[in-house]
Amino acid sequence: MSGETPVIRLDRLTKIYGQGDAAVVALDGVSLEVPPGQFLAVMGHSGSGKSTLMNLLGFLDSPTDGKYWFQGVDVSTLDADQRALIRRQFVGFVFQGFHLLPRLSALENVEVPLIYQRVPAPERRRRALEALEALGLGDRVRHVPTKLSGGQQQRVAIARALVVRPSLLLADEPTGNLDSARSIEIMEILSDLNRRQGITVVLVTHEPDMALWAERIVEFRDGRILSDRRNDRRTA
Amino acid sequence: MIRQSIWMALREILLNPLRSSLTMLGMVIGVASVVALVSLGQGTTAQVTAEISRMGRNLVMVFPGSGPRRAGAVSDAPPFEMADVQALERVPDVVSLAPVSSTSRPVIYGNRNITTQVTGSSDAFLQVREYALDSGRGFEESDLAGARPVCLLGYQTRQDLFGDQDPLGETIRVGRLACEVIGTLASKGQSQSGMDQDSLVLMPLTTVQRRVVGNTWIGSMFLKVAEDADSARVMDEVQAILRERRRIQAGAEDNFTVRDTREIAAAFTSASTALTALLGAIAAVSLLVGGIGIMNILLVSVTERTREIGLRMALGARAREVLLQFLIESVVISLLGGLIGILLGVLGSLAASGWMQIPWIVRPETLMMAFGVAAAIGVVFGILPARKAARLEPIEALRHE
Structure with a gap:
């Protein structure tokens, strides 16, 4: 991995939900390295542990055991507040259900993460506008989510993820609620961000078509890595 | 951050006008009673003071019986x-x-x-x-x-x-x-x-x-x-x-009575004291009910907005920022209710003082006190819902339907 500090380095990362007889091992000693600028697809059926991995990578949850280095820093044992601080600074999320705030306009939605970063209002507005324009939504900034199509909503969500200039973009089934044309549109955007801006992208999906956009595909089953391969037939 | 939260709170309030006004009603009645009560109390006091000085200061009366x-x-x-x-x-x-x-x-x-x-x-x-x-x-x-x-x-x-x-x-x-x-x-x-x-x-x-x-x-x-x-x-x-x-x-x-003007003043005020006690009880109960009403609605609101809370956490909000948002919402609701209550209380005391023929006295301290009470109630009854919101786990909240 050319001596560069990996964005993500996992060492036997384990997550167990519940206790005693009811304990469920969601992630069973996963070790993985993701170098900066990689486009990684995580595949698996539901219950394979891919969502748990996503939550741990995005600091939404903390591991039961094992180590997680994020950009060379051990982040395995941070508390909820420290995780929130890393999250707001370095991680952008794109969800299957878009998760836009229904009462806010597109612009205000994109501004939300900057509010938590204490970015002053004028700069916040400017950066949010830039992000929306970069995603072709310059004429939709005043629209509330219900006035936007699914593809537009997901693009607003991507703008919101990018506006903090994250080093890691986590996309959890981003095309799950979209038709194939919109899906391709979204995947083109993610691919483009990865290539042009060098953002590390981790895509969680159960659709092989979508995984083909990535340069590396890791497949999960029962909380373990089943296969880890380079994607030679990458969709352009 | 705080300004954003205030805007968010106002937006929530305006989007549910019926619910918001019902939520505020208790606060409105409570604060209006407090303002009217204090104002009428001060009017009565001024009245009695004037009365005593008309009768004669430092006066002791002695009569048989x-x-x-x-x-x-x-x-x-x-x-x-x-x-x-x-x-x-x-x-x-x-x-x-x-x-x-x-x-x-x-x-x-x-x-x-x-x-x-x-x-x-x-x-x-x-x-x-x-x-x-x-x-x-x-x-x-x-x-x-x-x-x-x-x-x-x-x-x-x-x-x-x-x-x-x-x-x-x-x-x-x-x-x-x-x-x-x-x-x-x-x-x-x-x-x-x-x-x-x-x-x-x-x-x-x-x-x-x-x-x-x-x-x-x-x-x-x-x-x-x-x-x-x-x-x-x-x-x-x-x-x-x-x-x-x-x-x-x-x-x-x-078989005789010795009284001074203070005692006579006390006799004059006893009637208005009864009224004061009644209004005071209404005020206290209304403020309590108003506070509980706000708490109740906010608890519902936290449940309704679980996904929003989860999302905000995913976007980097810490527990304390979620807590602050809901506390501010509670305070904004109770302050709005308080302001309406102050207005009604001032108008009510104006009408009542005319009817009772006592001077109409509204001191700025009274209004500031009412405002403070409203803010305090917002904080006290906002804590429980705000803590409930702040304690949500981001993953659980995001998955909430």
């Missing part, structure tokens, strides 16, 4: 005598003492005939009861010694009998006694307690005793106590002297 009685009403307790007056005049800090024999008689001048209070006293009466002479002269020693048929007219009595005519030197009939008007009194103003202090004919004590009522009784005594004296001590001393003089056995009840 065990309770207050109306002028002219008969008490079966023995009246006072001149010797009592002389004994009480020697009590330290008694600046002056006015013995009074009072009755009600028809008073006639020309073709005008009114029935009014006829008060016999010494010239100390004017000083003790703080009447000012408007024209003419007061009583002289010879008037008292000779029981001369002279009189001073209260402002209202003078108006009733003479109108604009100058009464000095005229003769009026008091009962069957012809009596010369030697002076008039300045108005003391209408008393709110129903005591009309401007309707009276004031005559020398001896004249009333001998030539109007036909006895030597003294119906009551008014004592003026020195400005810096302890009136409670003076009253104790008066009581001791009178008990001895009236030969009341140890342990037996007084």
Whole structure:
């Protein structure tokens, strides 16, 4: 991995939900390295542990055991507040259900993460506008989510993820609620961000078509890595 | 951050106008009651203070019987005598003492005939009861010694009998006694307690005793106590002297009453105290119910917005920022309710003070206090929902349907 500090380095990362007889091992000693600028697809059926991995990578949850280095820093044992601080600074999320705030306009939605970063209002507005324009939504900034199509909503969500200039973009089934044309549109955007801006992208999906956009595909089953391969037939 | 939260809160409130206004209703009623209550209380106090100063400051009243009685009403307790007056005049800090024999008689001048209070006293009466002479002269020693048929007219009595005519030197009939008007009194103003202090004919004590009522009784005594004296001590001393003089056995009840203006003021305020207590209870209950209402709605709101909370956490909100957002929402709701309540309370007290005929007093401190109470309720009853929101796990909250 050319001596560069990996964005993500996992060492036997384990997550167990519940206790005693009811304990469920969601992630069973996963070790993985993701170098900066990689486009990684995580595949698996539901219950394979891919969502748990996503939550741990995005600091939404903390591991039961094992180590997680994020950009060379051990982040395995941070508390909820420290995780929130890393999250707001370095991680952008794109969800299957878009998760836009229904009462806010597109612009205000994109501004939300900057509010938590204490970015002053004028700069916040400017950066949010830039992000929306970069995603072709310059004429939709005043629209509330219900006035936007699914593809537009997901693009607003991507703008919101990018506006903090994250080093890691986590996309959890981003095309799950979209038709194939919109899906391709979204995947083109993610691919483009990865290539042009060098953002590390981790895509969680159960659709092989979508995984083909990535340069590396890791497949999960029962909380373990089943296969880890380079994607030679990458969709352009 | 805080400004954003306030905007968010206002947006939530405006999007659910019916729910928001019902939520605020308790606060509105509570704060309105508090404002009206305090304002009316201050109005009553001002009223009573004015009343006391009209009656005479540092005034101690002594009358037979065990309770207050109306002028002219008969008490079966023995009246006072001149010797009592002389004994009480020697009590330290008694600046002056006015013995009074009072009755009600028809008073006639020309073709005008009114029935009014006829008060016999010494010239100390004017000083003790703080009447000012408007024209003419007061009583002289010879008037008292000779029981001369002279009189001073209260402002209202003078108006009733003479109108604009100058009464000095005229003769009026008091009962069957012809009596010369030697002076008039300045108005003391209408008393709110129903005591009309401007309707009276004031005559020398001896004249009333001998030539109007036909006895030597003294119906009551008014004592003026020195400005810096302890009136409670003076009253104790008066009581001791009178008990001895009236030969009341140890342990037996007084057959006379000693009161000062403070006690009389307390009697005046008792009615408004009952009203105050009632309003206070309404206010406290409304504020409590209002606070619980806000808490209830916010708890529902937290459940409804679980996904939003999860999302905000995913976007970098810490627990404390989620807590702050809901606390601010609670405070904004209760402050809005408080502001409406202040407005209604001020208008309500304006109407009520007109109806109760007391001065309308609204102090800025009162409004600031009401505002503070509203804010405090917002914080206190917002804590529970805000903590519930802040304690949500981001993954659980995001997955919430």
